[in-house]
Each structure stands twice: as structure tokens, then as C-alpha cells.
Amino acid sequence: MSLGEKWGVGSFVQFAVVDREEDVYRVTEQLYHLESNRYELRAETSSPFYRATVPFAPHLFGSGKTTFCLSYLELVQRFRETSLSSFALDGSRKEFLDKLREAVLLYVDLTELKPTDPKEKSLEWAVYYLIVQAAYVSIGEEPKDEEDVYKECRTRAHKLIKKIREVLNMRTDQFLLVAFDEVGVLDTRGQYFDLEVNDEGRVRPYNDFFGIVRGLCKQDNVFFIVVGKSKGLSIKNDTASVSKVLLHFISLSPLNWSSIVEFLEKSHLKVQTQFRVCDILCNRSFSVNELAEALLEYTGGVPGLLTRAVNMLLNYVKTRGQPFRSKEDCLSCMKEDGFRTVCSQPFVTRISTLDESRRSVLDMLLMMALYRIPFKADDELNSGSYLFDVVTEMGFYRYPIDDNTFQVLFPKMFIRNLKNASSFSLLEKILLGSLNMEPVDCFFSSKCRVFEGIVAIRLVLMLSSTIRNEFRELLGRLSATWKKMKLPIHGPSPLHYMMSVSRGKTRSESNKEEKTFGCNEWNEIIHEALCFDKVYIPVEANSYSPDIMFKLQSPDDSNVLMVGVACKGRWKSEGIDWSDIIEEVKKFLDPVFNEFLSQALECYHCMLIIVGTKLALNVTSRLGNQSRCYTSGMRIGGNSFEIPPNCELVILCERDVEMLIDREILNGLERAFSTSDNPPFGDLGFNLLRRARDSFMSWQ
Numbered sequence: 001m002s003l004g005e006k007w008g009v010g011s012f013v014q015f016a017v018v019d020r021e022e023d024v025y026r027v028t029e030q031l032y033h034l035e036s037n038r039y040e041l042r043a044e045t046s047s048p049f050y051r052a053t054v055p056f057a058p059h060l061f062g063s064g065k066t067t068f069c070l071s072y073l074e075l076v077q078r079f080r081e082t083s084l085s086s087f088a089l090d091g092s093r094k095e096f097l098d099k100l101r102e103a104v105l106l107y108v109d110l111t112e113l114k115p116t117d118p119k120e121k122s123l124e125w126a127v128y129y130l131i132v133q134a135a136y137v138s139i140g141e142e143p144k145d146e147e148d149v150y151k152e153c154r155t156r157a158h159k160l161i162k163k164i165r166e167v168l169n170m171r172t173d174q175f176l177l178v179a180f181d182e183v184g185v186l187d188t189r190g191q192y193f194d195l196e197v198n199d200e201g202r203v204r205p206y207n208d209f210f211g212i213v214r215g216l217c218k219q220d221n222v223f224f225i226v227v228g229k230s231k232g233l234s235i236k237n238d239t240a241s242v243s244k245v246l247l248h249f250i251s252l253s254p255l256n257w258s259s260i261v262e263f264l265e266k267s268h269l270k271v272q273t274q275f276r277v278c279d280i281l282c283n284r285s286f287s288v289n290e291l292a293e294a295l296l297e298y299t300g301g302v303p304g305l306l307t308r309a310v311n312m313l314l315n316y317v318k319t320r321g322q323p324f325r326s327k328e329d330c331l332s333c334m335k336e337d338g339f340r341t342v343c344s345q346p347f348v349t350r351i352s353t354l355d356e357s358r359r360s361v362l363d364m365l366l367m368m369a370l371y372r373i374p375f376k377a378d379d380e381l382n383s384g385s386y387l388f389d390v391v392t393e394m395g396f397y398r399y400p401i402d403d404n405t406f407q408v409l410f411p412k413m414f415i416r417n418l419k420n421a422s423s424f425s426l427l428e429k430i431l432l433g434s435l436n437m438e439p440v441d442c443f444f445s446s447k448c449r450v451f452e453g454i455v456a457i458r459l460v461l462m463l464s465s466t467i468r469n470e471f472r473e474l475l476g477r478l479s480a481t482w483k484k485m486k487l488p489i490h491g492p493s494p495l496h497y498m499m500s501v502s503r504g505k506t507r508s509e510s511n512k513e514e515k516t517f518g519c520n521e522w523n524e525i526i527h528e529a530l531c532f533d534k535v536y537i538p539v540e541a542n543s544y545s546p547d548i549m550f551k552l553q554s555p556d557d558s559n560v561l562m563v564g565v566a567c568k569g570r571w572k573s574e575g576i577d578w579s580d581i582i583e584e585v586k587k588f589l590d591p592v593f594n595e596f597l598s599q600a601l602e603c604y605h606c607m608l609i610i611v612g613t614k615l616a617l618n619v620t621s622r623l624g625n626q627s628r629c630y631t632s633g634m635r636i637g638g639n640s641f642e643i644p645p646n647c648e649l650v651i652l653c654e655r656d657v658e659m660l661i662d663r664e665i666l667n668g669l670e671r672a673f674s675t676s677d678n679p680p681f682g683d684l685g686f687n688l689l690r691r692a693r694d695s696f697m698s699w700q
Helices: 021-036 038-042 067-080 083-087 089-100 123-138 146-151 157-168 183-192 205-217 232-242 257-265 278-280 290-301 303-320 328-334 336-351 356-371 387-394 411-423 426-437 447-464 470-478 481-482 518-530 578-595 616-623 661-670 684-698
Strands: 052-058 102-109 176-183 222-228 243-247 380-382 395-402 405-409 495-498 502-504 513-517 536-539 546-555 559-566 604-612 628-631 647-652
Touching: 021 038, 021 052, 021 067, 021 083, 021 089, 021 222, 052 146, 052 205, 052 232, 052 604, 067 089, 067 102, 067 176, 067 222, 083 089, 083 243, 083 356, 102 123, 123 146, 123 157, 123 205, 146 157, 157 176, 157 205, 183 205, 183 222, 183 278, 205 222, 205 232, 205 243, 232 243, 232 387, 257 278, 257 290, 257 303, 278 303, 290 303, 290 328, 290 411, 303 328, 303 336, 303 395, 303 411, 328 336, 336 387, 336 411, 356 405, 356 426, 356 447, 356 684, 387 395, 405 661, 411 426, 426 447, 426 495, 426 684, 447 470, 447 495, 447 536, 447 546, 447 559, 447 661, 447 684, 481 518, 481 604, 559 578, 578 604, 578 616, 661 684
Parallel strands: 052 222, 052 243, 102 176, 176 222, 495 536, 559 604, 604 647
Antiparallel strands: 395 405, 502 513, 536 546, 546 559, 628 647
């Protein structure tokens, strides 16, 4: 069976439109603002500060732009008794909403934009004629000859709107909503028109286009929505100052789990409408909830990916003749190379053709996606580019947090294809591998996770590098076991965020929460970590397991070393004390020895590394201001704890910690996270992330 036969993507499904309540509310609000202030546009002495309001969705492949436009009035009807009911509490707003529910939507595809006679180079005339063409097409008629339309309308806004109302058989008081799609074509089509040149000699076709839209907004009962793959923030800034049009971003969030469940339950086959999609894909042992979880994990909830994935799953079930039996069965299908290739091909093509100037940004965006570090829409990368636009340009997805704050979403579906599409650095392979291993909702925002993730990446790069480095030599001097490992290790290891294995228990005497390991769970984690070449980081920020775990194995299998890393004390003002160190040792070395090493061969060892920044004075004096290794049988903390057999404890002093994390980066992280464990990341700064990336690249 050929790839096309097995993974056909032809849509034979009627997909339901779900979610979008917040977006519908915001668009409705902006349309109301235009209506209530339209007199400002027509007044001879209009305020220099007034801007015509237009909802604007600069998004990428598969975000649901076109579907949102075409479904907007349907969604207004659907939400009029729920989210829009609060909008209509005011009398004038209720009247506006009542009229909006009777509006006519005219969809205009700007990919059809082209110069037309008799005004060959006039963008305004080309846009006008395209609107007239769209009106005729919407009622199933052939468009009239352009010269005839020009004689009737010319470039007079009131004549154009009158013509449109006649074609669509609309009342003069009925709302007309024009949805311009694929506005990004102006980047390439703009050269075909006579456009205004600014003081710098640059032509910005969007300024001219939105100037045309502003002129049309002066007509009664006319509204616009503009969407398309475009440099949204640059356009927004330019048009506000030149064309006097204020663009309001439409967020178009990816779908969450509950929305995907609704999507599956409401979608049905076009031919046999009695069959729901979920009924075809699921049998008794495989629920719709599990199917939604699987789809969310691999598509990130991106509507375009989601619809392609469901089509391919349906085709797969059809050729196989039976539904999926379990979530694992469904996931194994989505992991197949053919499935991922066909599903993600239009997305991957865009990312894989990046130029060098964007490749350096890709590393940082991958880190932002992995650690869920938000960015503001107006954060600058350099003088001519912004994160908001770069994410769109690369084919990433923006996950909106609020009106001006976004996160980078990198769906798992096309990571493997992206890795195969071009040559990637060791850092990119680690980051892509990490994103590929984890479901979307395993990521988090926490200063601990960012700090520990940076330490983990640095360790992997140092241990994988063939370049001589002081940190590896230091550990070789401190630990005889480490010296036997014969580094470097082979190949990069992705960062695997494992689930916490800790359980809560209350101490009656102090009423403080203590977390203890379940023996079976801990034993399972250790065995898994010893079997697979991955770097593990627990999901829970306050987990009592080590912050980082990984395995080292000598080439001849003569020694296996289980390494745990505890990042301690960076944000603790009083510094890390011996009691803190002993607590970490008991939480890692004791369980590992009791549950595994006590019954294992002599070639198995365990090491705990304390990345101890801001050591307390009593620890610093005991160490003599240098890193120390405590081996089996040695006692620490005033002889209160003895290191178990085949175990080692390494405490790194602040100076040696800087081999892992540069002081400048450490200080930057400390400033950014000085307020809380889950900060807004506003102070993290893109420059800090750039420094971290440059630090990583130095080991490649």
C-alpha cells in the first residue's frame, strides 16, 4: 500500500466548529467600537487620535483563521445566550448585537487579488473589484465585466457598498461584514501596484490596503475582519501611524482537551451523517476522552493539525476495518513516519527553509516552548524583527495568555520530520527530542524548572562533547568512579520530564508536609533510568526526588553510574546549610541503595551532585571554599550521616557551579525570579535566553 493510499487526507468529514468564545466576544466588541465611533471617521474635524477599529488575526498554518471568519456569525448566534449575554447588558450593545445576528458575511479571498483594467496599477480599484467578484460568486453568479463594474462604481466607496447590497439583496440598514482572508499575499502582490513610498523610500502595501479599508469603514453598517499569514506586529504598528487603523489581534487559541472532545462528538461523516467521528474511531474499550488526550498530545490542539490527523485516523480505520482498541494503539498509529509526514508536511516545509539569521532564534524559541516561557507581543529580537512575527514566520503556533502575552507551542506531530529535514545542532537535537517525548500539558512555568533545565542541558552538552573541559576534569579528580566512566558519553540525550513519585504525609509534631517515596514506584523509576539513555527531570517543582537524573555507562559495561543532581540554594537568602544537604542525600542515596544497589552487582554506582549556590558559612568553611567528594563510609554534617556503599556525594562550590551556569546567567535568573516561584517571566528577558543559548553553543 502506498503512502498516499494509507494516509489519505481528503476530507470526507463535516467538522464541527467548537470553542472560540473569547475570540467571538473580543471581535464583537471591536466591531461595536467601530459602529459607536463611526462618526469620527466622517467628521471634518475628527480627532487625530481616533483609529478605525478592525479585528486582525495574523496567524500561521492551521490556526483556524478561515474557519473562524466563515463561522463567526454562526458563533455569534451560538454564544448569544452565554458569553455574549454579558456584552449585551447595555441597551445600545443589545441593539447592536440584535442587528449583528441578522448580518450578511461576505468572504473575500485576497489570493485572487490582481491588477485589473482599466486601472492597472491601482490597488484600491483591484480591491474594489475583488469585493464585487466575491459578492457575485457568493450567490452563484458569474462576475460582471470589470470595465462595466468600474463605470458603475469607480473607486467611490459609497457606490461600491451600494453595488454590493444590490448583488446580495440586502437592506440599507442591514450589517455587511466583509472578511478579508490571506492578507499576507500583499507581501508579494504589492509589487504589481502603484503604492505610496514613505520618507525612507520603502513601500508598505499594508498601509495602502488598510487605508482603503478605513475609507470603506466610513460607510454605514459596514464592518471588516482581516486574517492571514503576515507580520502582524509590524503591520499593526505601521497602520496605526500611517493609515489610522487600529488592528486588534484575534487570539485563535489552540483547542484544549474538553474542546477536542466536543469536536469529536459533533463531527460526522458528510455522506452518512448518522455516524459520528468518535463512534467510528472508538470501540467499547477506547473512550472519546482517551482519543482526545492522544490528539492533544500530538497536535497540541492546533485546529489545522487536528482536522488532518482525524481524517488520516478515519482513513486508517477504514483500511483496517476496525476501530482503535486503546490510547496506545492510537498513539502508535500517530507515531508512524508516514502519518507524521503527510499530516505535518505543509507546516514543516516553512520551518525547514529558515535562513541563518533565523536559525539562532530557533534554539531560543525551542527553549521557550519547552519551558513555557511567555513573551510580550512587543518584545524586540532586533531593530527590525519581533518575536510575535518570528513565531508566525517559522510556522510555530502562538498560545495566547492574554491580549499581549503569548507562549510558543511546538506540536509533537512534526518534530521528527523537522529533525530529518535539515542539519541541526546538538542543542537543537536535545531540545527537539525533549519536546517530542512530552505531552503538551507536561510543560510548566517555574523558576526551578528553567534553572534545572538549563543545568541539565549544560551537563548533557559537556558530557557529550569531545572538547576538553574543566568540569569533566574536576569530576574526574574528585571521583574515582567518575574517572572510570571513560567519557564522553555517546550521543545527545533528550530531557525527559518524569512524573513525581512522591507521596504526601503530615508530621503531627510540626504540622509540616513531608514527602516520602513509595518503594515500588521509586524502584521502577530507578530501573527505568538505568535502562534508558535519557536525562530525567521530575515534573513537580517541589518533588522530593532529585531535580535531574541520568545514567552513565562505560564502553565495556564495566561500570554503570546513576547520577542525581540537586540544584539547591540559589534563591534561598540564608544559603544552603548542612541540614539541607543531608536532607537531599537521604532522599536519593538511601532509597537507591536500599531498593537497588544493595542487591546489584559491584559495577553499579550512585552519585548525588549538589549544585549548591549560596552555601552557608558553616558549609563553606568545612569545604575550604572548594568542591568536595564524599565516598562510601565517610560521614557528613557533624557525623550525622554516613554515605552508603557504592555511593558518592559531590558538593560543588559556587566557583565550580559557574562551569555549568555562567555567573552572568545565574545573576540574570536570580533577578528575574526574585519575587515568586511562578513569576510572570516579564523580567526574564530575551537577551538572558540568548546568553544561555550562546553558552550552550560554545560546547558544540
